[in-house]
Amino acid sequence: MTPLLAASAGDILVWIVWAAAAAACLVSAVAVVSFSDAFYSALALIGNLASLAVLYLLLSAEFVAAAQVLVYAGAIVVMFLFVIAYVGGHADTPWKGGPSVQTIAAIAAAAAILIEVLVVIGVQAGGGELSDEADISGAFGSPAQIGELFLTDHLLAFEITSVVLLVAAVGGVILGSHARRFDEGEAG
């Protein structure tokens, strides 16, 4: 097999992986929005996050893909599932009662965003702006490079992120634990 044929075979393989991941991503996104039970929506979000991690890997973002699976599918979705189990399923019926004015306006606004963005992408791609990728080394997106950037160029962002997470954790504890005291204050 000549190198040219080998390269095109790899190209086709990446296209197939991309198409499968993109299709899974869109189908699971629609499932998240359209399941009437929030529990199934949260489960569909896991599939969405996993297929997005595959897309990140195709874009040579290895560390971000790993962090996506760990942080989102491992931590955030589990937190969602705990809260859904605690609050109760409360299945709402999103598509009952026919289209209202609000529904039609929402769909029109979303379609406007989609068409607008797709037109811009099409124009830019037609002009060749989106096809000449930069050459990257094999270490692009590796944990070593990300960590070095976080501790040199982006040190301030790194530290501020840690403060934001700390404040959010404290806020979550306060919101979750003191609600009953407000009730008693109102009752008394």
Add this chain to the structure above:
Amino acid sequence: MLGPDIAWYLAVAAFLFTVGALGVLLRRNPLVVLLSLELMLNAANLTLIAFARQHGSLNGQIFALAVMAVAASEVVVGLGLIVAMARRRVILDVDQMTTLRG
């Protein structure tokens, strides 16, 4: 670069953002609204990482990691609010929470 151009990834991100926006606008359960917000944040992340690959600069991936941290914080505060609402026996329906409406 093997496989599709960056434009294809951006198109996927645009669809994902639209689906998330539809969920935020149409669903009334605040838990599902939060899940749809996650979809929108992930669409932005995909765009950031696609452009990081396009320009060969890792700053986009750093930005995506910061967005993930902000998304985690947002989920913690949002779920804390929902738990507090459930404890006060407030009906979990964003259309019925109109106390602050002017």
